[in-house]
Amino acid sequence: MKELPSWQIHLNKLKQELGVQEDKWDHREEEQQEMERKREEIRKLEEEMERVKAENRRAKIEIIHEDQIEPKSASKANVIMDTLEGESKVVDGGIIKGIRIDVAMPATGSPGKDSIVSEAQ
Structure with missing residues (x-):
């Protein structure tokens, strides 16, 4: 079996590392989207809470x-x-x-x- 030249081995290593980093980046985007969904849900719940508080104030x-x-x-x-x-x-x-x-x-x-x-x- 023929050995790969050292530069190609190094290139393959770099590509693997880059692929791992790209995978991490993809996960970051997914995490970012999940955080945005959670922020939106929190915002909606806070709006509902304010509406209920206003109703409670009127009830007093x-x-x-x-x-x-x-x-x-x-x-x-x-x-x-x-x-x-x-x-x-x-x-x-x-x-x-x-x-x-x-x-x-x-x-x-x-x-x-x-x-x-x-x-x-």
Whole structure:
């Protein structure tokens, strides 16, 4: 059997090493894709968690007694209160004193669209 020249042996070794490195690179790409899938799943779960937290904050709003609604002059604006079921309740020209809101205002100081107006302005 004829022996391979030393340069060809060296070349074959380099090709083998390169092949191993390419295999490692392929695994890195697969690992990278798996990490991206996990990040996306985490992002979706965090969004769902934030949605549930927002629902829980809305659920902490309570009306104590309807008889605590004081009538005001007819020139005052109507107060619209959104219930948890999505219905609206209009209190003509009054202040709803029986609402306890356990939800902090946003840093901007402006209420979001789900906020409840508790006093006629």
